[in-house]
Amino acid sequence: MIELHKAGYSYGQDAILRDVSLQLAPGSFHFLTGPSGAGKSTLLKLCYGDLLANTGTVKLLGQDARDLSRDALAKVRQRIGVVHQDCQFLDHLSITQNVALPLAVSGRDVEAEAENLAQLLAWVGLSPRAHALPPELSGGERQRAALARAIIMGPDVILADEPTGNVDWEMSQRLLSLLVELNKMGKTVLIATHDLGLIRAAKAQVSARVLRLAGGSVQLAGADL
Numbered sequence: 001m002i003e004l005h006k007a008g009y010s011y012g013q014d015a016i017l018r019d020v021s022l023q024l025a026p027g028s029f030h031f032l033t034g035p036s037g038a039g040k041s042t043l044l045k046l047c048y049g050d051l052l053a054n055t056g057t058v059k060l061l062g063q064d065a066r067d068l069s070r071d072a073l074a075k076v077r078q079r080i081g082v083v084h085q086d087c088q089f090l091d092h093l094s095i096t097q098n099v100a101l102p103l104a105v106s107g108r109d110v111e112a113e114a115e116n117l118a119q120l121l122a123w124v125g126l127s128p129r130a131h132a133l134p135p136e137l138s139g140g141e142r143q144r145a146a147l148a149r150a151i152i153m154g155p156d157v158i159l160a161d162e163p164t165g166n167v168d169w170e171m172s173q174r175l176l177s178l179l180v181e182l183n184k185m186g187k188t189v190l191i192a193t194h195d196l197g198l199i200r201a202a203k204a205q206v207s208a209r210v211l212r213l214a215g216g217s218v219q220l221a222g223a224d225l
């Protein structure tokens with residue numbers, strides 16, 4: 001469970017989030033919409049402890065984010081997979097090596113995980129590109145590689161920031177079906193997006209709550225979405 005209670009965040013003097021309360025219950029599927037600059041990425045950063053709220057409370061998997069030591073936060077983060085908006089990779093490493101990075105960083109034996117890695121790349125449809133370098137990938141391939149990297153540690157929660165930002169409709173549907181499939185496996189999913197078509201398509205497949213962030217707080221969006 002990720003839980004925010006009256007959370008606020010300011011970059012310097014600028015209060016971006018003022019009073020955000022939300023609960024991501026285990027196995028739930030949420031969308032987060034709102035105008036550009038409303039603070040969606042900032043809110044996601046609070047949800048995985050990249051930023052600490054200036055006011056209010058943020059609980060990550062039952063623990064107050066402010067009380068987590070660096071090691072405890074690292075452990076919590078292994079259970080929260082993040083697909084970042086800009087999907088950055090290390091360009092000199094292959095896609096397989098990039099996807100495996102969280103394993104290596106957490107001290108796991110990457111060789112021993114080779115079969116799991118291959119299966120994961122096959123699941124996101126990237127087996128033929130397993131040895132390619134990141135600059136050689138298309139936008140949709142990069143997004144799928146970023147999703148694979150986000151879930152390699154087997155997280156309970158997946159936070160995706162505009163995962164379909166730079167891809168065509170067909171690819172966005174493919175990414176959505178991967179996220180829906182993960183949710184059907186019991187994972188909690190939160191997707192920040194401007195793409196209302198994506199939200200409508202998802203609602204035909206999964207019971208999703210749509211949150212709208214505006215003016216520094218979050219409300220449940222209208223039923224027309």
Ligand SMILES: Nc1ncnc2c1ncn2[C@@H]1O[C@H](COP(=O)(O)OP(=O)(O)OP(=O)(O)O)[C@@H](O)[C@H]1O
Pocket residue numbers: 011016034035036037038039040041042043
């Ligand atoms: N590191 C930072 N320092 C100062 N201001 C920042 C920083 N990061 C974001 N901001 C500002 O905070 C506001 C919210 O940014 P954020 O990226 O969270 O919005 P967003 O809703 O995700 O936007 P978009 O939909 O365009 O991606 C913006 O005005 C942005 O310029």
